[in-house]
Amino acid sequence: MNERHCKELFARLSEYLDGELPEKLCEEIESHLDGCPPCQAFLESLERTMRLIESSEAPPMPEDLRREICILFRSRAS
Numbered sequence: 044m045n046e047r048h049c050k051e052l053f054a055r056l057s058e059y060l061d062g063e064l065p066e067k068l069c070e071e072i073e074s075h076l077d078g079c080p081p082c083q084a085f086l087e088s089l090e091r092t093m094r095l096i097e098s099s100e101a102p103p104m105p106e107d108l109r110r111e112i113c114i115l116f117r118s119r120a121s
Contacts (some may be wrong), residue, residue: 048075049082056089
């Protein structure tokens with residue numbers, strides 16, 4: 044395990060999961076993951092977290108807060 048490479052990988056995993064990286068970089072990440080259990084565990088944890096976030100519903104915004112935000116936007120747009 045190359046600690047420097049692991050840190051670089053951690054910084055790019057979200058982009059990797061979102062399909063935002065070039066194919067060559069994805070191949071390098073996958074190659075590293077094949078031989079690095081700590082990075083594999085981190086990726087699995089990130090995937091679980093993303094699934095939980097995607098499956099949760101955001102609570103509705105309180106009406107008074109929505110009004111205040113609209114007023115603020117209007118005042119800054121003028």
